[in-house]
Amino acid sequence: MKLHGLDFPDDLLYAPAYNLWLREEADGAVTLGLSAYGCALYGQIFAFTPKRDGWHIDKDRSFGVVEFAKAAASARCPLAGTxxxxxxxxxxxxxxxxxxxxxxxxxxxxxxxxxxxxxxxLVRGQAALDAFAERMRLDAFDPDGDSVQALRHE
Known part of the structure; x- marks a missing residue:
């Protein structure tokens, strides 16, 4: 699936308010990563400093810090877990x-x-695209910006 040239694989779950994707693993673990929209918003990422392995993370709390060109931001978690x-x-x-x-x-x-x-x-498929489209609208997102162009795989 694509939105403004950004990829959103339809086999993943999304937490659009957090700009994250999630994938359930066979062992019951959940893998999290920054969505293409999150990458476009941040631009080039210079550092990621996660919490320690074994750390319990509450919902809406940070699982790490992402540093990018002009600032740093806490990567907040859409679920509680270890x-x-x-x-x-x-x-x-x-x-x-x-x-x-x-x-x-x-x-x-x-x-x-x-x-x-x-x-x-969490959302997937068209519901995920609709949610990201609304976030983009609220963020006054420029789909022609340089950080977006660097992510396009068309």
Whole structure:
């Protein structure tokens, strides 16, 4: 699926208010990463500093800090859970988030406290595109901006 040239794979779940994608793993863990829209908003990412493995993260609390050109922001979590592992490759080369946000640029894996409840608040498919389109409208997002052009795979 595409929106303003940005990819949103339809096999993932999304938390548009957090600009994150989520994928349930076979072992019950959940992988989180920054969506293409989040990458476009931040621009080039220079650092990702996650919380420690084993740390319990409450819903709406930070699982790490993302540093980009002009600022830093807490990466807030759309669900409560225990951080199992962060992506060491992203810590060493944070630009992986921009280069492959849905693949090698994943950020953390969590063991959710209540996956069924959290999953019910996530969206996929057309509902995800509609939610991101509304966020873009509210953010006065420029789909022709330089950070967007760098992410396009058309």
């Amino acid at each position: 951080l199992l592992v962060s992506n060491d490759a992203v810590e060493r080369r944070p630009g992986l988030i921009n280069q492959d946000c849905y693949g090698d640029g994943w950020m953390v894996r969590l063991r959710p406290d209540d996956w069924a409840a959290a999953r019910a608040e």
